[in-house]
Amino acid sequence: MPTIVLKNVVKKFGKIVALNEIDLDIKEGEFFVLVGPTGAGKTTTLRVVSGLEKIDSGELLFGKEDATALSPAERDVAFVYQSFSLYPQMTVRKNLEFPLRSPMYRESGEEINSRVEHVADLLHITPLLDRMPDALSGGEMQRVGIGRAIVRKPQIFLMDEPLSDLDAKLREELRVELRQIQSDLKTTTLYVTHDQVEAMSMGDRVAVLNEGVIHQIGTPKEVYRKPSDLFVAGFIGNPKMNFLSCKIVEGASPALDLEKGLIHVSLSEKMAKKVRGFSKKEGLIMGIRPEAIILHREKGKSRLEAAVLFLEHFGSMNIINLQIGEKILKIRTHPTQTVKQKEKVWLEFEEEHMILFDEETGKSLAIG
Amino acid sequence: MYIMSMIRLINMTKRFGKTVAVKNADLEIEKGELVVFLGPSGCGKTTTLRCIAGLENPEEGEIYIDNEMVNDLPTLDRDVGFVFQHYALFPHMSAYQNISFPLRAMKHKKSDIEREVMKVAELLRIDKILQFKPSHLSGGDLQSVALARALVIKPKVFLLDEPLSTLDAEFREEARTMIKKIHLEIGATTIYVTHDQMEAMAIADRIVTMNLGEIQQIDAPEYVYHNPVNMFVANFLGSPGMNFIDCSLEENNTLKLGLDGKILQINEKIVKKIKAVGEDKAVLMMGIRPEDIKLSFKKDVYGFDMKVTIVEEIGPENIVNLRSGDHVVKVLTDPDILPKTGETVWAVPDQDKIRIFDQQTKKEIL
Amino acid sequence: MDRKIRRKRKKGIKVAGKVIIFIVIAIVFVAYVFPIFWMGVTSLKTKVQIFDPVPKIFFKPTINNYKTFIGTAEGGEVGAGRAGAATSFIAAMGRSILMTTSVTLLSLLLGTMAAYVLSRYNMPGKDDLLFAILSTRMLPPIVVLVPISLLFTNIGLKDTYIGFLLLYTMFNMAFSVWIMKSFFDDVPFSFEEAAMCDGYTRFRAFLKVVLPMVKPGLAATAIFCGILVWNEFLFAIVIGTRKWVFMPPTIFTMSYGAEGIIWGVLASSSLIYIIPVLVFVYLVRKNLLRGITFGVIRG
Structure with missing residues (x-):
């Protein structure tokens, strides 16, 4: 599992500066959370790391290797999205198999089966394997979505608000499960959320972003007890400071x-x-x-x-x-x-x- | 017959095709009360609200607003203000035009309209943004304009359908405080729908908890929290919700827990309670709130041992997740209590706070 | 008491509502289906029966009309069917089917590719391009009939397969691009992104993930494009003079005899003519319902 390093990364959309000189150093096996309000640049950061967006300037390193020129598939990252999750025309099983059948990985049938079953077991979705996505509840869909990311054993998990469309209760439950799975797999994870409780509860370290700028990076406790500025102080904590x-x-x-x-x-x-x-x-x-x-x-x-x-x-x-x-x-x-x-x-x-x-x-x- | 309530539902049922969205709802809301309908998505809370507003017609039962049966009245004549989840502001009109829209529809005098709009705008602190169109306003301001549009007609009843759910978390807390403050100031009868139990607890005079189309419990927030009638309510309220462990009463008046048969000492009161209903077989469920469990790092007969999995540090408190087999127990602790992952600890429930439920009916044994 | 009466009344209103809806549907149904039914009946009548001032409900059906335009009628109706009617009818049917299929496939292929690009990529002048594509449908076709006819004569495309293929595909492009674009717009981009992260190329992600999700759009586009070609008369009769004569002009020439319109032949050939379309629509009807509403597709 590599470290992820961003140095001075700038990303613009037309005249809008989405990321303004971002510096990040994500350690091996770390659960790293990007938190901030809408438009803070957290999702853009995630997409830059995944290779779905190209950076305008700065450096992006995986380990010691320059990753800027690599395609998303070559970076070996798995993405979990907020609301999209599954291909509607495929059963849950087909959805889980999909990454393993890609030209890049093309596993043997036996291997595919055993991996799918293992992941289904891990996420408690074995009974759902032969259903179509439209017969699933929101929570089940998101479990399968997470399963799709895990099944390939990628180098890095990228999660873009995977829990934010779910009911509060389910969110509470899944955030612990997700954290548990990550600490078992020890896969470097970059997790985006706008919910500061989620950020505090899940992250080994947290980066607080606003308007394309990182305000503070630290452990949840540091960010809560020693906020670096008014923005962080107001954003972290419920009720507010x-x-x-x-x-x-x-x-x-x-x-x-x-x-x-x-x-x-x-x-x-x-x-x-x-x-x-x-x-x-x-x-x-x-x-x-x-x-x-x-x-x-x-x-x-x-x-x-x-x-x-x-x-x-x-x-x-x-x-x-x-x-x-x-x-x-x-x-x-x-x-x-x-x-x-x-x-x-x-x-x-x-x-x-x-x-x-x-x-x-x-x-x-x-x-x- | 004269009823003192502002809103009254009698045995109301609403179906969509074969699905029963709301089943036999009975409810009474006093004048000036702020009542919250709380439940997970699909529990029928919004449907109930829409029935009261006249946006849906129930198949059975009666709806009274201010002692008048309104089943057959269109929304227009029910004198209700409705705030939609996605605001439903007219994009081609300025904030002022949006707010004054219902008054203009009622053909009020221009000077009256202006006075009324300004009054509400000042109350909601949006008097400076009245000339802007919705596309130029922030989420919080849009919310305020939508509220103002409902307030301006001074309805008998104020109906809010998840008004804060589209706001960013940082504004939600502020907006919630504002709604509560306005309610205290003008005292309009209000029904507020949400799936967020924090929001419900924070602003409600009374909470109507719903699940699967049925009303579970109607009580004041603290009362519901401490005296939930069943397991659903107990778990839905609180963050995290109540922990449950299946258990049975042993011969020697201890509880045998579903955690690999671990034994928990319990006091006389609980034993009596269980025996009184004669349910001493394996159909019980122990419920205990996360904040009512103490962690002990050495053996304690009034506790049970479990392994620490994940400690969530969420600022003013920690959530310690414990596991034993398939059972997960959450414990709320002070921020300085930090057990290590994999460590064995004893979870010691506060004996006075232990609740016993019937596993079959999911109801509490009193 | 009062309540009960009111409830009863309410129930009554509901039943009445259903009856009214049923009647309206019945009227609409009859209005749409009756002409086809009448066409069928007429196709089985003799000339005398057709012109009977009081149409009989029961009559002795004849298949002579069918025989006539297929060219095997003996003696039969006079005037109908020029020499070689049989070959001309079957051949025209074949040409129509061939042309409709090729144009539909080509329009789908080009339209889908263009629409995907216009939906997914940003480029300068995109909106103008979309408008330009739409503008090809803004003039009534008859306006360009003469220029195109002259042009085709000059460059040797008149009365050729390629000529018609190009012409009809051009007609259909605006439609297929716009419809397919709206369908692609409804598919969240994250589907392709996820597939790309999973090790698929952009093109394979398009084939494996996106295309199956826009099936209703493909069905709707295919039907509209197909019907447009199948029914096209104006250009067919002006440009397709000898080799590429399609069904609509053929029916036209077959049913006009010395004594005017031969109704029996017109009815029977038209009836045969609409069958392929009916079969096609029937086959894709499941997708069509969702496609025609142009609604958001959901999983």
Whole structure:
């Protein structure tokens, strides 16, 4: 299994720059996820790797070999698509056999049979083998679609939102199965999704893209805890990270002034030290995850007053929506925590989870 | 007869050819309530909504809106606002023309129309984009315009068919909050259809869970979550849903699990419950929510051992997938609990949270 | 009580609706089928019976009309069938079948290839090209009749197989390209891409994956192209003067005698003439239904 390396890859469609100097280094056997909103360039990246699109400049290496001139078939990649999956005129079995019968692979009949049965077994689709695709449910179709990719034992799996057309429950189930299969086969996998939960849950590493630019590459935990900029911070996490405008008030003990003087949050000595090092003191944004805000029933120093807008019960947790000036703040609490509508509460921000961003550039300055 | 409800379905059945899309639906919705129809695709939730709107005609049963039987009334006369999944905005009209369309159809005065449109537009914060045509608007804005078009006629009932499903995940959360906020502000009776249980839990006053054309349960979100009537509801709500393990009661009042006959100690209460219904044979199913299981790294008689397969780190929590034979159990843990793949751990269910279901009927044993 | 009555009334309305739909279908059916039925009846009547002011329901059928144009009638109707009618009829039928088949196949082949390229590849001036192709059908054929006839005479294509093949294929191209393009547009490109990743060449992916998915389109195009050639009269009579005489002109000449139209012969030869088309349509009818609606094809 090769590594996949993209260096400075640029891809344009007419005047639109779909990929703007993309650098990626995907390791052998890695499950690598590209995540981002619609139009981020994630699918284009996938298609560039597959050879279905040619790059305009930059390098694409498989291992040490230059892959730019290779055809899709020569690259030995298998593609799993979002909605297309199967050839409608062929049975499930014929669909699975199709790659093995291609002029490039042309396996013996026996080999084809044993491989198809093996894959069918792996994906629990053995009873479906003789059905036509139109007699399958969405989940079954996508299983067969994945089977078609696996059956050929390719060097690389390329998956373009394979779960996004499925019901939420099925998605949850299949994402674990897919991850399991990949870790058994140890095939290098490039997986595209717009669903950040899917990205976090499946990826060994995650690249967050937006408008053709990679914003951050890291493990799911890194991307969640230490977002490199405002975009990543806002995109990863559900509910979203809360953002408050912020400036650093200097003095004997530095503090954070939030929402133009709404509250002064004093900092511990450790944080104060870090903050002193920042070159920029104004025009900042403080980001904090909903689970890093503590709800109090009493006033207190550095606690921000807020009014309860409404409460969302999710069973394993509650999300409390709070009104602060024009903004809505979300905090995540234990399911037993309840509040009444319009009730006044006071919020404490856990300073080790605060992240400061430069409002202009969006880049993280980081504290906590 | 005077009924206090805004919408009432009595024994409604809708068929498409031989398939029964909705079967004997009975439902009452109070004035000002936000009710969510929740279920997987093909469960009949959208069909029910369309029946209420008059876009489909049920074969049997009655539909009342505001105490008036509307079975034979066309959509036009039912006084409902409908928001379609794909917005159904007219592409050749600006946002303003789209929103004012129903008012113009009713031949309101021009000045009245303008006032009403501006009021809704401000409420939805789309007053700045009114002159644009749909092709120039983002997904979130399109959604707002579609909502505004339904809101502007001030219908008795507001019907939303998966209004957020075409939005990107990042906008969906925001739009959901907006819909809830607007509902709190204007208090219109609303029915909201979705297949996303998170969305349902977040905004509903009550959730109507449906499956295979039948209503399973009608209750407030937290109530449904903690007291599901059957296995379908228990698994459909929650992310991940409830875990199930087949089990039977042993002579010595322990549970023999379908995991290679592993034995689980259980407390008196559960034993009594099982015995009370006399179902002590092998037709039981234990249900336990992922967040109600603790992981122990050493043997625990109140737990059962399984192998760790995959740990999903999804930010504020981890989903630990455990396997034993064909059984998969999901456990929700704090983000700092990170067992290794292949490691054996003991899953210890919270005894008070264990639920027992009848394997045949799939219903809960109370 | 009230409810029950209303439900009953509703049921009544439903039944009434079905009856009305049935009646409408019946009327349409009769309107379309009656001429053919009448043609059949007429073909079995003698001249006297045909002109009977009050048509009889029961009559003694005769196959003399058929015998006449096939050329074996003895004595029979006067005026019909010039010398060598038999050879001219069977030969004309053969020529029509040959020409229709060749033109249909060629139109499908060229049309499909052109349509695939126009559907899948982007090129400058694509829209103009598509318009240009369509524009060949914008003039009534009669306008180009004289120029084409002169042109064909000058370059030696008049009254030849190749001449007709080119002419009719040209007529059909606009149709086959546009229809097939719309069918190709409905097949997601990812099907070919997947096949290419699986080790198939572009051309093989086209043959193995895409072509089977546009079968309804092929059937619809084949039928429309075939019928156009089969029924073409104008060019056939002007350009095909001696060697390449097709069925429509043959029927025309056979059924006009000294005393005007010989209805029996016209009816019987026309009836024979529509049989191949009926058989063909019957054979591909399954695909045709989906093809004619030009709807999205689904798996």
